[in-house]
Each structure stands twice: as C-alpha cells, then as structure tokens.
Amino acid sequence: MLKQSRNNKSENIIEVKNARKIYRMGKEKIVAVDDVSFNVKRGEFLCLYGASGSGKSTLLNLMAGIEKLTAGQIMIKGHNIQRMSERGLAKFRQNTLGFVFQSYNLLNSMTALENVELPLVFKHMNRKKRRRLARQMLINVGLGDRLKHKPTEMSGGQQQRVGIARAFVSNPEIVFADEPTGNLDSKTSREVMDLIKGMAKANHQTIVMVTHDKDLAMYADRIIHIRDGRIEKIVDQLAGNTAETAETAEAGGPEENTGQTEQGLEALPAHNPG
Amino acid sequence: MRISDLLRMGLKNLFRRKVRTILTVLGVVIGCLFIIITISIGHGMDRSFEKQVKEYGSLTTITIDTYGAIYDDNGNWVGGQEQKLTKDLVEQIRAMDHVRAVTPVIYIYGRYISGKYESGANIMVMDRSVFEAFEFPELMFGEYPNDEDNSTIVFGYNQPWEFYESNPTSWMNVKYKQVDLQKDKIFFKFDEWRYQRNPRRKEFMLPLTNVAKMVETKAEYDYNAYMDLEYFEKIYMQYCNTLTLDDRKKAMKELDEYQQIMLNVDNIDHVEEVQDKIKEMGYQSNSLMQYLKPTIEASKTLQLIFLFLGAVSMFVSAISIANTMVMSIYERTKEIGIMKVLGCVVKDIRMLFLYEAGMIGFIGGVIGVGFSYLASYLINKYGKPLFGALVNRGGSYLGGTEVAEVSYSIIPLYLPLLGLGISVVVGLLSGYFPARRATKISAIEAIRTEN
Ligand SMILES: Nc1ncnc2c1ncn2[C@@H]1O[C@H](COP(=O)(O)OP(=O)(O)OP(=O)(O)O)[C@@H](O)[C@H]1O
Ligand SMILES: [Mg+2]
Numbered sequence: 252m253l254k255q256s257r258n259n260k261s262e263n264i265i266e267v268k269n270a271r272k273i274y275r276m277g278k279e280k281i282v283a284v285d286d287v288s289f290n291v292k293r294g295e296f297l298c299l300y301g302a303s304g305s306g307k308s309t310l311l312n313l314m315a316g317i318e319k320l321t322a323g324q325i326m327i328k329g330h331n332i333q334r335m336s337e338r339g340l341a342k343f344r345q346n347t348l349g350f351v352f353q354s355y356n357l358l359n360s361m362t363a364l365e366n367v368e369l370p371l372v373f374k375h376m377n378r379k380k381r382r383r384l385a386r387q388m389l390i391n392v393g394l395g396d397r398l399k400h401k402p403t404e405m406s407g408g409q410q411q412r413v414g415i416a417r418a419f420v421s422n423p424e425i426v427f428a429d430e431p432t433g434n435l436d437s438k439t440s441r442e443v444m445d446l447i448k449g450m451a452k453a454n455h456q457t458i459v460m461v462t463h464d465k466d467l468a469m470y471a472d473r474i475i476h477i478r479d480g481r482i483e484k485i486v487d488q489l490a491g492n493t494a495e496t497a498e499t500a501e502a503g504g505p506e507e508n509t510g511q512t513e514q515g516l517e518a519l520p521a522h523n524p525g
Numbered sequence: 526m527r528i529s530d531l532l533r534m535g536l537k538n539l540f541r542r543k544v545r546t547i548l549t550v551l552g553v554v555i556g557c558l559f560i561i562i563t564i565s566i567g568h569g570m571d572r573s574f575e576k577q578v579k580e581y582g583s584l585t586t587i588t589i590d591t592y593g594a595i596y597d598d599n600g601n602w603v604g605g606q607e608q609k610l611t612k613d614l615v616e617q618i619r620a621m622d623h624v625r626a627v628t629p630v631i632y633i634y635g636r637y638i639s640g641k642y643e644s645g646a647n648i649m650v651m652d653r654s655v656f657e658a659f660e661f662p663e664l665m666f667g668e669y670p671n672d673e674d675n676s677t678i679v680f681g682y683n684q685p686w687e688f689y690e691s692n693p694t695s696w697m698n699v700k701y702k703q704v705d706l707q708k709d710k711i712f713f714k715f716d717e718w719r720y721q722r723n724p725r726r727k728e729f730m731l732p733l734t735n736v737a738k739m740v741e742t743k744a745e746y747d748y749n750a751y752m753d754l755e756y757f758e759k760i761y762m763q764y765c766n767t768l769t770l771d772d773r774k775k776a777m778k779e780l781d782e783y784q785q786i787m788l789n790v791d792n793i794d795h796v797e798e799v800q801d802k803i804k805e806m807g808y809q810s811n812s813l814m815q816y817l818k819p820t821i822e823a824s825k826t827l828q829l830i831f832l833f834l835g836a837v838s839m840f841v842s843a844i845s846i847a848n849t850m851v852m853s854i855y856e857r858t859k860e861i862g863i864m865k866v867l868g869c870v871v872k873d874i875r876m877l878f879l880y881e882a883g884m885i886g887f888i889g890g891v892i893g894v895g896f897s898y899l900a901s902y903l904i905n906k907y908g909k910p911l912f913g914a915l916v917n918r919g920g921s922y923l924g925g926t927e928v929a930e931v932s933y934s935i936i937p938l939y940l941p942l943l944g945l946g947i948s949v950v951v952g953l954l955s956g957y958f959p960a961r962r963a964t965k966i967s968a969i970e971a972i973r974t975e976n
Pocket of ligand 1: 274275276281282283301302303304305306307308309310463
C-alpha cells in the first residue's frame with residue numbers, strides 16, 4: 252500500500268504556498284524567504300539551489316517545521332505543519348521526516364549504532380528490533396565495521412554516513428538534507444550523494460536537499476534556484492524543460508536556464524549509482 | 526521513549542560527567558545524613574528520657590519531703606525549709622483537685638534475721654489503698670496488702686539483700702546465704718541503736734510469714750520493700766511496748782509526723798498546677814516533671830536546631846542539584862535540539878532531566894542512608910563525651926545511676942525511607958525548573974549552537 256502510494260508521482264507530498272519568513276533584528280527586518288510557492292511531488296529528489304545567504308536553509312527549516320512561518324502555509328501530506336502542536340510535530344517527525352545536516356549533528360557521547368538507533372528510541376521501538384535495523388542501516392552505508400565507534404573517532408565522510416543511516420533508519424517518507432556534503436571533499440561528496448540518492452530511489456522516498464554546489468544540484472530531479480529569498484527559476488531535469496516564475500522571468504535569462512539543464516542531463520548519468 | 530530507555534540514557538548521562546555527578550551526590554549525601562542523624566538523636570533522647578521515667582517513677586507523681594528545697598524561677602537553689610508532714614496535710618491534699626491518690630510515707634530501717642544470718646532492711650510504709658493508683662509492678666507471688674489481709678510485706682526484685690553471718694568465726698571468711706522468702710523462717714527487727722529496750726521485755730521480732738515479691742522492673746522498686754501503714758502502726762505499737770518508758774514516748778511521737786508525702790495527679794499537665802497549690806499552702810514539693818522539663822525543652826530546642834541545619838544542608842544540595850542540571854542543560858543544548866528534530870517529544874526531554882535530577886537525589890539518599898547507619902554506630906560507640914551530657918541530663922539531677930548501654934542515636938525503620946524520600950523529592954524539585962527550561966529550548970537555535 253505504502254509503496255504504491257509512494258510510486259504515485261503526480262501526488263504533491265509537500266505544498267508551499269506564499270511562504271514568507273522575516274527575521275527582525277531590532278528595527279531592521281530581514282526577509283529571508285519572500286513569498287515562495289512550489290510543490291514537491293512524492294518520490295521526487297528536489298534541490299534548493301542558490302548562493303550563500305539566499306534563504307535556502309531557512310526555507311528548508313520552514314518546510315521541516317523547525318522554523319516558524321511569518322506568513323503563508325506549508326502542507327505536508329495534507330497537514331498544515333505550522334499549525335501542529337509541539338507533540339504532534341514530534342510524532343510527525345518520528346514517522347514521516349528524516350534529517351541530514353551539514354555538520355552531521357551526531358551525539359558525540361553515543362556510538363554510531365546508538366546514534367542511528369536514536370529516532371527509533373523516540374518511537375518506542377524495542378531494543379532488539381531497533382538494534383537490528385540500525386546495524387543493517389550502518390552496513391548499508393558501508394560502516395558495518397564501525398558500529399561501536401564514537402563520532403569523534405570517525406572521519407567526516409564516515410560521520411555523514413552515520414547521519415544518513417540515522418535519517419533513513421525509520422524509513423521516512425521525506426528526508427530533508429541541508430548541505431549534506433558541505434564539509435566533505437568532492438570525492439566523498441559524490442559518494443555521499445550517491446548513497447542518499449540510491450537509498451531514496453530504492454525506497455521511493457522524497458528528498459529535499461539544499462546546496463550551493465552546482466555539480467551536486469545535478470543529482471536532483473528538479474532544481475529550484477533561490478535568490479534573495481525568491482524563486483529565480485525551477486529546472487526540471489527529468490523533463491528537460493525550465494519553468495520560470497513570473498518575477499524571475501524578468502530577472503534571469505532564458506539562455507542561462509537552458510545551459511544548466513543541458514549540463515544537468517550530461518552530469519546525471521555519470522554520478523547515478525543505478 | 527520507553528521507561529527503560531529513559532533510565533539507561535539518564536544513567537549514562539550522569540556517568541558521563543562523573544566528577545560533577547559525584548560532587549552533587551555528595552551534597553545530597555551530607556544533607557540526607559544530617560537529617561537522619563538529627564532525627565535519630567532525637568529518638569535516642571526520647572528513649573533515654575523514657576528509660577529515666579521508668580527508673581525514677583511516674584511523671585505524675587509529686588513528693589513532699591521533710592526538708593523542702595526552694596528554687597527560684599530559673600531553677601537555682603536559693604534555700605530550704607523544714608516541713609511538718611502531718612495527717613492533716615495529707616487530708617488537705619487529698620481534698621485537692623486533680624489529686625488521684627495520696628499517701629504518707631515512712632521509711633523504716635532494721636534487719637532481717639534468718640537463723641545465724643542477717644541482712645539490712647529498708648521498708649517503705651504506705652497506705653495500702655495507693656498501690657494500685659501508683660501503678661506498682663506486678664507480683665511474682667503473693668498479694669499486695671488489702672483490706673482483708675494488710676500484713677503482707679512486698680519485696681522488690683532484688684530484695685532482701687544477701688544474708689551474711691551475724692557472728693562469723695572469722696571476719697576474713699564470712700559466709701553468705703541465699704534465703705528463700707517462701708521457705709526460710711525470717712524475722713524483721715527495728716534498728717537497736719535508736720531506742721533503748723526495756724531490759725525486762727523480750728526483743729521485738731516480727732516473723733515474716735506473709736510475703737510477696739515483685740517482678741523485675743529495673744527501677745527503684747527493685748531495691749525496696751513495702752508495707753501497709755495501718756499494719757505498720759500496729760506492729761510499731763508492739764515494738765514501742767518493748768522500749769523503756771522514755772524512749773517509748775519518743776518513738777510514739779514519730780507516728781505523728783511522716784517522712785514523706787507522695788501523691789499522684791491525674792494528668793501530666795496538672796502536675797505544675799498541683800505543685801503550685803501545695804506551695805501556696807507553704808510546702809515545697811518535688812516532681813520528676815519539674816526536673817525533666819528543662820531537659821525536655823532543651824532537647825526539643827536542640828532537635829529544632831539540628832533539623833534546621835539538616836534543612837539548610839538539604840536546601841544547599843537542592844541548589845547544587847539545580848546548578849548541576851542547569852549546567853548540564855547548557856552543555857547539552859545542541860544535543861537537546863538534535864533530539865527534538867529527530868522527533869523526541871517534549872515530555873521525554875522533561876522526563877529525562879527530571880529523572881537525572883531524581884537519580885542524583887536517589888543515589889545521594891542511598892549513600893546517605895548507608896553512612897547514617899555507620900555514623901549512628903560510631904556515635905553510640907564513641908559519642909559519649911559529646912552526647913552523654915545531653916542525653917543524661919535528667920538523670921544527673923536525680924543522681925541516677927549511669928546506664929551501661931545508652932543509645933544516643935536510634936534509627937527506626939521509617940527513618941531511612943524518610944531520608945531516601947526527602948533526597949529523591951529534593952532531587953525532583955530542584956530538577957523541575959531546569960527540566961522545564963530544557964523543554965523550552967528552541968530546536969533551531971540549539972542546532973545552530975556549537976558544542
Ligand atoms: N536566526 C536568524 N536571525 C536573523 N537573520 C537570519 C537568521 N537566520 C538566517 N538569517 C538571515 O536570513 C538570510 C537567509 O539565511 P539562510 O541561512 O537561509 O541562507 P542560506 O541560503 O542557507 O546560506 P548558506 O548557503 O550560507 O547556508 C540571511 O541573510 C541570514 O542572515
Ligand atoms: Mg544554509
């Protein structure tokens with residue numbers, strides 16, 4: 252049942268409508284996300300791409316319910332994520348969302364295995380079962396021999412693999428990843444990206460990833476270009492066409508867009524693990 | 526989170542910061558120890574107080590002696606007076622409110638004679654009607670003097686003293702004899718040196734045919750014998766008849782005045798009131814209450830001070846736990862943020878910190894209980910110089926014998942539970958606000974902070 256519904260590509264799993272986020276620093280107002288609307292389809296690998304400070308992370312955090320909207324609406328699986336109670340949101344995260352962070356955000360006091368187990372602990376899963384799942388997950392990311400290692404005893408790449416194992420262990424429908432390879436070298440970055448994409452595609456999971464790296468954006472099915480808190484353009488790499496929002500049509504140029512699409516189509520087979 | 530996971534995670538976190546946990550636990554240990562020892566010393570005082578009461582008689586008893594010491598309001602001796610204790614006075618007191626029973630007391634001294642052996646005799650003469658009201662001990666055999674037969678002499682458990690040879694062949698080798706009150710023939714005679722016997726009369730010898738014996742009380746009773754007043758007057762007349770004419774008159778006169786009056790009041794609270802009334806009549810009286818009152822009050826004040834110190838040390842350890850928890854939350858801000866993002870419900874975070882704080886209290890309490898048993902043992906073994914004076918103050922007033930086995934600190938079963946309970950509650954209370962603070966941490970800000 253679940254797999255079937257995940258296969259249903261036309262369904263919008265996330266709907267962002269007129270999302271706006273304004274930070275107030277004293278008297279100054281910083282508009283981090285400025286009236287953004289888009290949808291994410293089930294099973295899609297979406298990339299939020301843009302320069303530093305453009306508001307990608309803010310948008311991601313808004314979608315994950317970590318950050319509160321100033322205006323607008325974000326629906327995940329038909330639930331208004333901003334309206335949820337704290338407890339409801341926590342339960343929702345346990346069951347539906349996974350997170351991969353740039354700085355890994357592993358608990359340094361725990362072993363790799365315990366870190367991966369953690370989301371399942373919050374779900375009241377019994378020890379034996381979650382141990383098995385976590386171990387299998389770590390084996391899947393190639394860390395079968397590092398189960399008992401603490402994060403401080405592992406390389407950045409290894410730590411991020413643990414982070415990925417943790418994000419996917421509860422088999423969430425959506426995984427949010429904020430610059431998952433931001434602290435890694437390019438080779439390791441590609442390995443990590445392959446891992447994420449491979450896992451997501453295997454389980455028909457939806458990925459929303461933030462990056463400022465053009466090469467990494469190419470892994471995505473669709474790329475949303477963000478500039479100054481607004482959507483500059485949306486590049487659908489599978490269809491090979493570019494949809495432009497009204498306002499970005501004036502700002503950006505069509506030539507640039509086509510170029511990116513071509514690049515994306517070239518790049519994709521090279522890095523695709525399948 | 527499951528309870529088992531909460532417990533495991535909490536313990537792990539405490540273990541992670543060993544030194545800090547140990548120091549915080551130490552604070553609780555000291556607080557718990559202090560409270561338990563304080564209360565245990567209170568129990569020790571109570572026990573020794575009870576013991577003293579048992580030893581020296583009832584708290585509701587008042588005595589009037591032929592010599593009345595006068596004290597000022599602060600309990601300092603300021604003088605004394607001779608007091609005439611007459612039949613009239615006894616009747617006056619009997620008529621007073623709250624007086625349950627009153628009796629004159631005459632102490633008589635003499636010898637018990639059994640064949641070639643003898644022993645010192647000291648007998649308290651009282652009105653037979655008061656034995657019950659004064660709650661005299663039970664008897665091993667025989668009966669208290671009553672209206673049908675008032676001739677019984679009631680011996681305390683250790684009475685009579687051991688008999689020895691009256692005229693030993695050698696003073697170096699005096700023989701002793703174990704006398705059986707019920708089988709051996711025993712006589713009582715008054716001390717010879719007080720009055721001159723009429724040489725033509727036969728010496729007065731009272732055969733002890735009707736005797737009773739009390740069970741052991743570990744109190745004053747054990748060392749006395751008791752006789753009914755009416756019976757005494759009868760035998761005293763017989764005795765007087767054996768004296769010379771001059772001494773007979775003198776001896777007879779002794780019956781007009783008593784050596785002591787003893788009375789029993791219906792309630793501890795009325796002891797002072799009755800004593801005041803007797804004072805108005807011009808007589809000084811004594812009661813155990815009057816001596817013990819300052820001791821009771823002193824011990825109560827002392828306990829209050831101890832308890833206050835215990836409370837203060839618990840308060841300090843509460844602050845220390847709260848401080849530890851705040852520190853721990855501060856350090857773990859990022860961790861809390863990550864947990865929240867990974868779907869940990871707020872309740873679990875609160876429970877985790879409450880549990881850690883409670884655990885500090887619990888561990889401290891357990892160790893504190895252990896130490897307080899040790900401390901209690903040490904106090905009882907070596908604490909005499911410090912606690913002896915405190916506990917035995919009442920005894921010293923009354924010239925009481927030193928009790929061989931004194932417990933200055935007694936830990937009843939409820940006390941370790943109380944100590945443990947207080948420790949855990951202090952832990953939970955001082956963990957409550959930090960735990961609430963932990964739940965208020967915003968996930969996004971927590972994740973942005975550096976470790
Ligand atoms: N907590 C905050 N308070 C005030 N301003 C903020 C806050 N978080 C973000 N901003 C501002 O919002 C804007 C968008 O920030 P955001 O972190 O979303 O950028 P980003 O696209 O993720 O950049 P980077 O690629 O460097 O991570 C920035 O101008 C930033 O200064
Ligand atoms: Mg960012």
